[in-house]
Amino acid sequence: MRQFAMSIVLLSLLSNISWGQESNDFRPAETNVWGAEYPRVDGAGRVQIRVKAPEATKVKLNFWSGPKVDMEKQSDGFWTVTTTPLVPGLHYYTLIIDGAEVADTNSHAFFGGSKYASAVEVPEPGSTYYSIQDVPHGQVREVWYNSKVTGTWRHALVYLPPNYDAETKVRYPVLYLQHGGGEDETGWIRQGRANFILDNLVAAGSCKPMIIVMAYGYGRRAGQVPPDLTGKPFGSPEMLKAMQDMASAFEDDVTQALIPYIDSTFRTLPDRDHRGMAGLSMGGMQTFQITLNHLDLFSYIGGFSGAGGMLVLGDRKLDPKTDYNGVFADPAGFAKKVHLLWLGVGTVEPERMRAGIKRLHDSLDEAKIQHVFYESPGTDHEWQTWRRDLKDFAPRLF
Amino acid sequence: MRQFAMSIVLLSLLSNISWGQESNDFRPAETNVWGAEYPRVDGAGRVQIRVKAPEATKVKLNFWSGPKVDMEKQSDGFWTVTTTPLVPGLHYYTLIIDGAEVADTNSHAFFGGSKYASAVEVPEPGSTYYSIQDVPHGQVREVWYNSKVTGTWRHALVYLPPNYDAETKVRYPVLYLQHGGGEDETGWIRQGRANFILDNLVAAGSCKPMIIVMAYGYGRRAGQVPPDLTGKPFGSPEMLKAMQDMASAFEDDVTQALIPYIDSTFRTLPDRDHRGMAGLSMGGMQTFQITLNHLDLFSYIGGFSGAGGMLVLGDRKLDPKTDYNGVFADPAGFAKKVHLLWLGVGTVEPERMRAGIKRLHDSLDEAKIQHVFYESPGTDHEWQTWRRDLKDFAPRLF
Numbered sequence A, B: 001m002r003q004f005a006m007s008i009v010l011l012s013l014l015s016n017i018s019w020g021q022e023s024n025d026f027r028p029a030e031t032n033v034w035g036a037e038y039p040r041v042d043g044a045g046r047v048q049i050r051v052k053a054p055e056a057t058k059v060k061l062n063f064w065s066g067p068k069v070d071m072e073k074q075s076d077g078f079w080t081v082t083t084t085p086l087v088p089g090l091h092y093y094t095l096i097i098d099g100a101e102v103a104d105t106n107s108h109a110f111f112g113g114s115k116y117a118s119a120v121e122v123p124e125p126g127s128t129y130y131s132i133q134d135v136p137h138g139q140v141r142e143v144w145y146n147s148k149v150t151g152t153w154r155h156a157l158v159y160l161p162p163n164y165d166a167e168t169k170v171r172y173p174v175l176y177l178q179h180g181g182g183e184d185e186t187g188w189i190r191q192g193r194a195n196f197i198l199d200n201l202v203a204a205g206s207c208k209p210m211i212i213v214m215a216y217g218y219g220r221r222a223g224q225v226p227p228d229l230t231g232k233p234f235g236s237p238e239m240l241k242a243m244q245d246m247a248s249a250f251e252d253d254v255t256q257a258l259i260p261y262i263d264s265t266f267r268t269l270p271d272r273d274h275r276g277m278a279g280l281s282m283g284g285m286q287t288f289q290i291t292l293n294h295l296d297l298f299s300y301i302g303g304f305s306g307a308g309g310m311l312v313l314g315d316r317k318l319d320p321k322t323d324y325n326g327v328f329a330d331p332a333g334f335a336k337k338v339h340l341l342w343l344g345v346g347t348v349e350p351e352r353m354r355a356g357i358k359r360l361h362d363s364l365d366e367a368k369i370q371h372v373f374y375e376s377p378g379t380d381h382e383w384q385t386w387r388r389d390l391k392d393f394a395p396r397l398f
Helices: A002-015 A194-203 A237-265 A282-293 A309-313 A331-337 A351-366 A383-396 B002-015 B194-203 B237-265 B282-293 B309-313 B331-337 B351-366 B383-396
Strands: A047-052 A059-063 A068-070 A078-082 A089-097 A100-102 A110-112 A115-122 A139-147 A152-160 A174-178 A211-214 A275-280 A300-304 A340-346 A372-376 B047-052 B059-063 B068-070 B078-082 B089-097 B100-102 B110-112 B115-122 B139-147 B152-160 B174-178 B211-214 B275-280 B300-304 B340-346 B372-376
Touching (some): A047 A089, A089 A110, A089 A383, A089 B100, A100 B047, A100 B089, A152 A237, A174 A237, A194 A211, A194 A383, A237 A282, A275 A282, A275 A383, A282 A300, A300 A383, A309 A351, A340 A351, A340 A383, A372 A383, B089 B110, B089 B383, B139 B237, B152 B194, B152 B237, B174 B237, B174 B282, B194 B211, B194 B383, B211 B237, B237 B282, B275 B383, B282 B300, B309 B351, B340 B351, B340 B383
Parallel strands (some): A174 A211, A174 A275, A275 A300, A340 A372, B174 B211, B174 B275, B340 B372
Antiparallel strands (some): A089 A100, A089 A115, A110 A115, A139 B139, B047 B078, B139 B152, B152 B211
């Protein structure tokens, strides 16, 4: 409920709308498939969803950072609902039809929650930084690389800046940019619109042209048997072990397979001064692990709503002398090595997330470690936070 | 039912399996999302589907080129079913949960039927031509082009052959390759695996390296109001008019916006002798319309399970003197101009589809128009047919 309540407050301040009033400006969301009339969004950010389920006895709308709302059955077999206003940005949702959690076939499919979910884009008035503009565009490429670490072909997306093909002598810095838990390598393009954010920043002269590599953040070492986590609760030792195994396999995949592949395939500047990594949520934790274990490879570090704190630190403060192999023990040495350490979180994210990141921020301040701490106003653990993060982060790179 | 019956016959011949027997070699399908145990496929091509819908009263499995099968409710709230054997290849399906047609969250999402549907890949024993192999790989790129015809930014996928980046002096021929009705520009990669088919053909020396452009085959002219087809039956004059308007807008988009964009963006051989077009189903009809109206632009033509016959000819034979602006009136002139005219259809496609394409084939024979006619054994109006089509078609190009 908090996000919904917060949205109403924010939007009241912004647009002075009286909430009891019916508005007639509902339009199909831009996240819809071609021709789908629903979901629809109005100027206040209210969303109308409609689904055909003539024989169902109960249908719920399930916005992931909001409540589950009961939908109402109409006489024509459709179920409908109108939400309270949502904050601008992309909102994941699913439908729960007689207990089955499914995607809405009216929406484009977005991989999140380890499945193809639906989403509705609520426009942010006046915002153009994450939409396509008439500026030179980079290209997103699909690549497959053969990883000896996992023993599999792995799929990644690579954004190349505008004019990469024409400027055949120019080499570019590289940002490795990771999705969150339950998402995949497509998240930063489909949900995050990282390509348009970069195109627009580069066109405005606000950021250097760069290559962005988006990898698939899961993996298992070649030959490793999948763990049987049946009956093991979230946070159990078995589950933590499985997560650490995966994190370690991914670390080796990035450093031993992906980076060499990228550097041999694209015109990169293949040194630590021109290589950064950032990620959101789980991707932020992976970023901290991978970059701080490999400062020989990376010099720019970003944690978006997930900065490694939880897995490594739990609920305690950072000990700069010992944590993360002691990289924070010498602030001057760290500042010389790491050109940017960046943390961000939304102001209405769940309290535990905010507290963990703020505690890390405070610990870094106490340890006199230079870093940037950014708070996205009024946004939750959601893509609008991470779009803003990238918009703040990218201009500070390289 | 026909495809299921046919599958059983074919697979009986191929593998001598006794159908009453339980087999224990069910494995997660390669079309599943990571970690999903279902759908599962066995060596005979039988598919097991499982979905959680604890409060549903009826759940059906809906394979698009097969019957709707009732699923059985288990005591744990899951519904399950095991199908009879399916022919190898990719099979679209949806679930119908208490009247709501939805995708299975265990499957990757494939855009078909104007929505994100599910699919299960049934392996073809011994077939490697459409899977990733340890050969040089091309790259699939996402591009956006600004179309004055539609007044919108349009998204297309472009396959560039292996070594495109390294061979900076080489220019390549271009195949425009279109999806079917209800699908989109991603179909030939996600469902068809055109990239792997081309990688493997090129590696074997069976086909020339080429660029493949996959466009979004729908559109509306800038400023045109969407037609209101409410209550108009399929095949009504209003619907035919809407289809013709869309076909004509797409024709102009391809010839006036897309081709100039591709030729100015990539190292193409930008002449008719090095440009072909093919498509499946609706895409085949579009191919016939666009290429035969623009023989100044194209010299290779492929119709995969849809060759323009239906829209232009209805149920009658081709009149070579008048149909298609009379391009077939002079066989020798046509053969000089058009280096390849290729038609294909699966042997178990719906009778009307087969009859239409065979009638066109016979008419072309009678009119002494050189062409290739290919039949895919045992496959329906489905992706396995079109993968085979591309495998036969591409080596004949350029």
